[in-house]
Amino acid sequence: xVQLVESGGGLVxxxxxxxxxxxxxxxxxxxxxxxxxxxxxxxxxxxxxxITQGGNxxxxxxxxxxxxxxxxxxxxxxxLQMNSLKAEDTAVYYCxxxxxxxxxxxxxxxxxx
Numbered sequence: 001x002v003q004l005v006e007s008g009g010g011l012v013x014x015x016x017x018x019x020x021x022x023x024x025x026x027x028x029x030x031x032x033x034x035x036x037x038x039x040x041x042x043x044x045x046x047x048x049x050x051i052t053q054g055g056n057x058x059x060x061x062x063x064x065x066x067x068x069x070x071x072x073x074x075x076x077x078x079x080l081q082m083n084s085l086k087a088e089d090t091a092v093y094y095c096x097x098x099x100x101x102x103x104x105x106x107x108x109x110x111x112x113x
Contacts, residue, residue: 002026002101006094009107012085020080020107022095030073033098036080038091039106049080050098062088085111 008020020036035050049059049069057069068081078095092106 002097004095004101004104006104006107009093009109011110011112013113014086014111016085016111017081017083018085018109020082020093020095020109022078022080022104024076024078024095024097027097027101029071029076029078034071034078035096035098036067036069036078037094037096038089038109039094040088040091043091045094048093051078082109085109087111 003025005023006020008018010018012018031053033050033052036048037045038048039045047060048063049057049067051057051069051071059067066082066084070079082089090109090111092108094103094106096103
């Protein structure tokens with residue numbers, strides 16, 4: 001059974017940085033496409049970034065140049081480095097494989113002064 005555990009969220013001021021982690025068990029991250037998603041209050045969950053088995057990445061337009069998705073195969077973990085954070089980045093962030101498995105609990109990111 002696949003289990004995904006997100007961590008690294010918190011409260012940060014606009015312009016600040018956070019690095020989110022997604023530890024996976026029950027599946028090997030380097031063998032599947034994995035994505036980061038987020039859900040803001042009152043909005044639908046949206047994808048933010050993906051990384052393929054070959055290491056190719058793609059990003060939602062609004063985070064290009066600010067967010068970086070990466071993978072540590074030895075730790076079976078995927079990361080999301082978030083720089084130059086904005087208030088509109090405030091959301092609960094989730095990771096998941098594509099096709100999706102069960103969702104984890106997510107990690108809250110709040111960008112506020």
